[in-house]
Amino acid sequence: MPELPEVEVVRLGLERFLPDRTVIDYRSNGKPLRLCSETQDMRRLLIGSRFLTVGRRAKYLLLELDNRSLLVIHLGMTGRLGLFPEKTPVLTHDHRRWLLDNGLELRFNDARRFGSLLIFPEETRATAERELFAGIGLEPFAPDCTADYMRAKAAGRTLPVKQFLMDGRAVAGIGNIYANEALFAAGIRPDRPAGRISRKKWLLLLQEIIRILRHAIACGGSSISDFLGTDGKGGYFQVHFSVYGRAGQACPRCFKPIKAIRLAGRSTFFCASCQR
DNA sequence: ATGGCCTCCTGTATGC
DNA sequence: TGCATACAGGAGGCCA
Structure with a gap:
């Protein structure tokens, strides 16, 4: 499973393609993940919103949208994110999909479903981030990690x-x-x-x-x-x-x-x- | 507080 | 070939 370098590689990949893309649609196959926000919340906060930045904290990906909501993604052990043309056949473990305004679809594939996908609106994201990262130590590349x-x-x-x-x-x-x-x-x-x-x-x-x-x-x-x-x-x-x-x-x-x-x-x- | 164990779930490899 | 078992990169909860 992805450790920091793998998550960072995914972040770099997303950073090339996601910023400025608007979400057109969101689909779930209904399979539970370790943690996942309700489909209705995902749709309400994401559809019509535009991705701004793609960050990372520990093994979490942090995708910020122009409505200031925050999509937090953890790949767990077997999670994958990929961008595919909309018509690409959906695979067995493609559990969540975000259709973008350029005809590509961001897909979350996770055989073991240990991954997590959480959406936080502007009002609660600061609190949510604080709780989520409360116990997590310094980034190894941070200057104060001595x-x-x-x-x-x-x-x-x-x-x-x-x-x-x-x-x-x-x-x-x-x-x-x-x-x-x-x-x-x-x-x-x-x-x-x-x-x-x-x-x-x-x-x-x-x-x-x-x-x-x-x-x-x-x-x-x-x-x-x-x-x-x-x-x-x-x-x-x-x-x-x-x-x-x-x-x-x-x-x-x-x-x-x-x-x-x-x-x-x-x-x-x-x-x-x-x-x- | 600390550290050990278990669990979530599926795919794959190995051995009989 | 078929079947059982062990193990896999994470992380949180429970228990002694």
């Missing part, structure tokens, strides 16, 4: 650092893949208690997180099985994976076999020799 900040957040925590990164309350947008990759790059074992990372290691880890996320965005994200950008094309950062999904294969640094364990139920990959 080693000292991370160290302070992790102080006293015995939780494995991988879970600390993925949990999003300190730093946003890092999921299973990029947590694994960043910890390898920084030479830190995923099961090391978050509170037992030195300042020097936090400096290195943050630097690697930023480098890897940027590189992944430049690669169009990671497509393991189902991530696609809005243009329907996959990313290729997966060819740069050092540890993720590489159990038993040679560590790119020392050539010893990569280990696979489960941490909080999630697949975890690391090199026991390079990561301490």
